[in-house]
Amino acid sequence: MNWPDVEINAIENRDDLALYLTGLAAKIRDGRLSVANPSTDTFVDSAGRWTMSMDSFFKNVMKEPAPETPDWAMIAAIFRAALVYE
Structure with a gap:
């Protein structure tokens, strides 16, 4: 699969996913990545709603x-989408 995000394309295993997720958190903390869903409940809700509607994506x-x-990259894509999906 060829994801639009090159970082997601590089995820092949659990360790890659872990590094990607900790990197996302660092980008959010230092302001390199803005999020539409800053609270845990809105983030989890957005992850669920994006997953339900990902056929359109x-x-x-x-x-x-x-x-x-899903594979490890798909899990990363769900996390990434949940940051901005409203």
Whole structure:
């Protein structure tokens, strides 16, 4: 799969995902990444809503159907999307 975010494309295993997530947190803390969902409950809600509607993202952006089984990169994409999905 070819994600629009090059950092997500590099995620191949659990360690890569862990590094990506801690990097996201660092970017948020130091202001390099702004978020629309700063509280835990809105973030988790957004992650759930994006996951439910990701068929549209895959159809329009990825130009392929959403995979039935997630991989480590998909989990990263859900986290990343939840930061801005409203």
